[in-house]
Amino acid sequence: MHKTPYDEMVAEFGLSFPSIEVARRRTDEVLRAIAGKKLLQAQNTSLVLFGSVGRREFTQKSDLDWSLVVDGPADPAHAVLLRRLRTALQEAAPPPGETFGSIVSSHELMHHIGGRHDNNANLTVRMLMLLESTPINNALVHERVVRGILERYAATSASVAWDKRPPEYVVPRFLLNDFVRYWRTIAVDYAAKRWEQFDQKWAIRNAKLRMSRKLLFVAGLLICFKYELDRQRTHDIKFDTPGFAAQLAGYLSDLAKQTPIDILAGVLLTHDRALADEILTPYDQFLAILNNDDKRKHLETLEFDHASDDALFQEVRGISHRFQEGINKLFFDADETMKRLVRLYGVF
Amino acid sequence: MRRIGFSTGALVKGDFRKGLELQRGYHLKAIELSALRERELPPLVEGMQSLDLSTFDYVSIHAPGIFHEMTEGEVIEKFQDIPRAVSIVVHPNALANLPAWRVLGSSVCIENMDQRKKTGRTVSELRPFFEALPDAGFCLDVGHAHQVDPTMGVAIELLIHYGHLLRHLHVSEVDHEGKHKPMTFVSRAAFEKIEPLLPDSVPLIIESVVTPEQMAAELGAASEIFVEKLSLAS
Numbered sequence: 001m002h003k004t005p006y007d008e009m010v011a012e013f014g015l016s017f018p019s020i021e022v023a024r025r026r027t028d029e030v031l032r033a034i035a036g037k038k039l040l041q042a043q044n045t046s047l048v049l050f051g052s053v054g055r056r057e058f059t060q061k062s063d064l065d066w067s068l069v070v071d072g073p074a075d076p077a078h079a080v081l082l083r084r085l086r087t088a089l090q091e092a093a094p095p096p097g098e099t100f101g102s103i104v105s106s107h108e109l110m111h112h113i114g115g116r117h118d119n120n121a122n123l124t125v126r127m128l129m130l131l132e133s134t135p136i137n138n139a140l141v142h143e144r145v146v147r148g149i150l151e152r153y154a155a156t157s158a159s160v161a162w163d164k165r166p167p168e169y170v171v172p173r174f175l176l177n178d179f180v181r182y183w184r185t186i187a188v189d190y191a192a193k194r195w196e197q198f199d200q201k202w203a204i205r206n207a208k209l210r211m212s213r214k215l216l217f218v219a220g221l222l223i224c225f226k227y228e229l230d231r232q233r234t235h236d237i238k239f240d241t242p243g244f245a246a247q248l249a250g251y252l253s254d255l256a257k258q259t260p261i262d263i264l265a266g267v268l269l270t271h272d273r274a275l276a277d278e279i280l281t282p283y284d285q286f287l288a289i290l291n292n293d294d295k296r297k298h299l300e301t302l303e304f305d306h307a308s309d310d311a312l313f314q315e316v317r318g319i320s321h322r323f324q325e326g327i328n329k330l331f332f333d334a335d336e337t338m339k340r341l342v343r344l345y346g347v348f
Numbered sequence: 349m350r351r352i353g354f355s356t357g358a359l360v361k362g363d364f365r366k367g368l369e370l371q372r373g374y375h376l377k378a379i380e381l382s383a384l385r386e387r388e389l390p391p392l393v394e395g396m397q398s399l400d401l402s403t404f405d406y407v408s409i410h411a412p413g414i415f416h417e418m419t420e421g422e423v424i425e426k427f428q429d430i431p432r433a434v435s436i437v438v439h440p441n442a443l444a445n446l447p448a449w450r451v452l453g454s455s456v457c458i459e460n461m462d463q464r465k466k467t468g469r470t471v472s473e474l475r476p477f478f479e480a481l482p483d484a485g486f487c488l489d490v491g492h493a494h495q496v497d498p499t500m501g502v503a504i505e506l507l508i509h510y511g512h513l514l515r516h517l518h519v520s521e522v523d524h525e526g527k528h529k530p531m532t533f534v535s536r537a538a539f540e541k542i543e544p545l546l547p548d549s550v551p552l553i554i555e556s557v558v559t560p561e562q563m564a565a566e567l568g569a570a571s572e573i574f575v576e577k578l579s580l581a582s
Contacts, residue, residue, distance in 0.1 A: 043524070150499075151501070243500055243541035250502070
């Protein structure tokens with residue numbers, strides 16, 4: 001397998017994050033096991049994995065979140081294929097939650113961005129297609145859908161002045177707004193689930209919100225800022241041609257193929273060892289907890305009223321605070337270009 | 349002004365002479381003689397000498413897409429009888445013995461593939477073919493590239509990487525089954541995105557499968573985008 005930005009970063013800085021590396025190896029084993037099943041497939045469809053597999057952060061009790069993405073004519077046989085996939089994939093890992101394990105049509109992903117048809121489920125799948133998805137088969141179909149989604153954002157991000165002069169900053173604002181919207185939606189949904197489900201599993205959700213969900217947001221922001229952050233830009237987009245949105249979508253799509261940790265590592269490579277360590281050590285500790293069966297179960301059953309005295313939950317909080325401090329440093333202190341981008345695009 | 353013409357195979361399957369005759373009335377400057385089906389190759393090569401191609405500035409031949417009745421070596425041998433100025437368009441997925449094609453030098457023209465093929469569809473998938481055949485040219489099939497990526501991002505990437513090798517274009521709309529159809533609004537709008545990246549000197553071969561009655565309309569559609577450069581957006 002080729003070297004990822006994470007591999008390059010740990011080699012460059014002489015760092016090691018054992019739990020991240022275990023999770024990446026375990027993910028590769030799961031992917032190999034699924035590939036070995038020689039699953040049924042059909043034209044214009046792709047079996048796509050999301051969640052911890054998509055992030056290469058698979059731990060002992062991770063679910064297998066997947067969908068059958070259809071990018072072509074609808075066919076009743078797709079439902080039969082879906083049932084067969086469900087049966088085959090149940091052997092690999094626990095079945096997916098309510099958002100997954102179904103047919104996803106590229107039509108909704110591409111055309112219902114914002115507006116009254118863009119419901120929570122559509123937003124979630126679209127964002128996760130961009131931030132943590134990996135195809136098991138027909139990778140071209142997956143990439144075609146991702147490029148199509150990104151072209152929608154890229155085309156609508158264009159300023160009225162772009163045809164007169166090259167943009168001062170190439171930041172896909174529409175996409176950035178949707179990443180922000182998704183992050184805020186997850187945070188609101190966390191509170192809603194606590195309310196609806198009487199605090200069941202709230203602590204594990206809280207931990208994920210502070211860590212893996214936040215990392216998704218970080219990766220989304222970095223995808224949007226990367227063109228400006230790239231000091232040795234290899235991808236010059238011709239903004240004076242009608243194909244500029246497709247070019248920008250292609251650039252963003254190459255980034256979206258990377259895992260959130262790799263996207264972050266690619267940026268950390270341009271900083272120093274201390275900052276990489278400050279951000280990724282807490283993340284490594286978080287994955288170690290998720291990978292520990294007893295600790296995970298403890299977080300899944302911990303009651304809200306007992307959290308303030310619970311040693312494990314307080315440990316998770318401490319980890320998340322250190323992670324947050326590192327992220328704050330990256331976005332607000334460590335880099336002049338980043339500071340300018342955050343100021344220009346981050347809030348107002 | 350861009351030279352434009354049809355593939356004989358798009359007009360008449362299995363009869364390059366009839367496909368050629370159908371184009372005579374349109375004063376076209378480019379033509380592709382199709383031997384996409386293997387059995388078409390021997391009569392085409394043997395009949396080339398007797399064909400009057402003097403009105404065309406640009407001539408290409410489409411090599412068979414699959415080798416069953418002839419070996420790859422026999423196909424290459426046949427092509428050695430063709431004048432070097434004629435481009436020989438090959439499907440990369442059909443080539444098993446890449447070094448053997450070097451004998452045809454710069455006549456070889458590698459085409460990007462549609463999504464049904466397992467290779468030859470993107471920049472990275474085409475790289476080994478251009479590395480193995482350094483003298484080969486590039487045939488950009490805009491319909492294939494559009495089917496692989498409707499945003500045309502893949503087509504633009506192909507032009508960025510292999511544009512300096514670009515010999516000619518294949519133009520049609522390719523449906524989800526990989527069939528070459530007349531262009532519609534959707535494909536025409538997509539093709540407009542890449543037109544500014546195409547030098548006028550690069551000829552265009554229409555591969556849309558059309559009846560003789562549809563030829564003028566398809567020529568008009570291709571000309572609007574790639575010759576007269578009328579914008580659908582305007």
